[in-house]
Amino acid sequence: MHLLVALDDSEPGWAALEFACDEHADDEVTAVHAVDPTDSGYGEVAHLGPDVLMERQQEAGQELLATAEDRAADDGCPIETELVIGQPADAIVDYAAANAVDRIVVGSHGRTGFSRVLLGSVAEQIARQAPVPVTIVR
Template sequence: MVLLVALDESEPGWAALEYALEEHADDEIVVVHVADPNRSGYGEFAHLGAEAMRERMREAASGLFDAARTRATDRGCEITTELLIGQPAPAIVEYALDHDVDRIVVGSHGRSGFSRVLLGSVAERIARRASVPVTIVR
């Protein structure tokens, strides 16, 4: 089974990785991080330039992936990593479709009530659009 874990800097993101390492240690685990250039701070592109922003995103992802590999190694697991560029939900769903992923594991920020309806969540959009099962970890 090929398991895709969507990782960001949040605690639920790390919880998703921990879940995958614990429950699917014998499966192929692909950890992806999505860099969304549209979420950069106002004026960063103008100030730094597009290439400098892409480099910052790659460096941040590299740090995340190093930490993820360390956690996996500590548990006796191996992972592969992939940096995606774009909006998180569509990028993850498309990657899963293009790479024959069997299941997606993603962290939930635990929004509820009105804020969830108003803001939506990446996890919810992935669960609604993915063609494979999605496990949402809190």
């Protein structure tokens, strides 16, 4: 079985990786981090320029994935990693469809009510769009 762990630098993201390693240590696990080119802090694009901002986001993503490899290896669960560019839910679903992924594991940030409606939920978007089963970890 090939699992994709949608990883961001959050407690639910790390919980998703831990779940995948604990429950599927003998399976192929790929941690995927999506860099969103439209995501920038206040004024960063104007200050840094879009190319520098994208470069910094990619470097941060690579560091996150290196940390994921180390954490998984410490748990006896070697993983592959992949950095993708795009809106997180779309990029994760596209990667799963193009790479024979059998299940997606993603952390839930636990938003409810109005904040969930206003902000959306990447985990929910993945679950609705994914061509494979999705496990949402809290």
